């Protein structure tokens with residue numbers, strides 16, 4: 571296969587949750603493949619966008635938006651398209667995690683996690699697909715699910731997170747089928763335990779249990795997810811939609 575099938579030259583990619591963690595590292599990797607980048611995050615990510623533009627010589631902007639608010643999402647997608655002229659790809663990645671036993675979860679705890687992780691993914695995917703359809707374009711989406719869509723993590727209680735991510739994996743398949751006739755591919759990645767701000771403050775005894783359970787005997791780095799996202803967003807994967815790529819150091823294999 572020609573290597574340029576992985577190229578993202580001339581594309582514009584939206585990355586949600588790109589101010590830090592997996593989103594930031596993947597945004598850099600997408601830019602290194604030639605893509606312009608729009609970072610969407612709860613907090614201002616102007617510095618991250620400036621760093622990406624400088625390092626990779628692409629256009630990069632940051633827009634503040636809460637993905638749980640569909641009207642704000644629609645306005646933000648419109649603004650992104652108008653500022654960069656077009657939109658092609660979406661890395662739909664913003665998410666939160668709550669470690670709290672199910673018996674102690676309040677309705678607000680549970681619904682907030684589902685709102686960001688599942689509803690937010692849907693609102694952004696829908697607004698992006700509506701933009702593509704309205705402009706006669708085709709495009710690709712990669713959603714960030716989790717190995718927690720498939721297994722139940724221990725020892726921490728995180729029923730809200732696990733169920734929201736199972737929802738993302740099946741939403742991905744549902745949108746892939748519905749939007750196949752539109753030429754919009756929708757896939758997901760399912761990371762295992764990855765070293766980011768999200769996992770940075772976890773109890774040391776839990777981290778030890780996790781590491782012992784991972785056949786690779788280590789947590790992953792966000793850089794180890796970037797190739798999968800580039801693959802799924804690029805022309806290297808033109809016959810792939812509705813797939814979930816688990817990247818977990820073999821955690822779910824045993």
Ligand code: NDP
Pocket residue numbers: 586587588589590591592593610611612613635636637638663664665666667686690714715716717760761762763764765766767768769
């Ligand atoms: P981080 O917490 O490091 O980064 C998440 C980013 O998403 C933050 O910048 C955060 O902004 C942003 N965000 C949160 N809520 C919203 C919202 N409502 N609207 C817009 N942006 C929002 O997490 P990771 O990088 O570790 O995780 C990224 C994705 O990967 C998540 O979906 C997560 O569930 C998933 N994942 C992570 C794993 C891990 O081990 N780290 C494993 C499997 C999946 P702010 O901080 O300003 O609120």
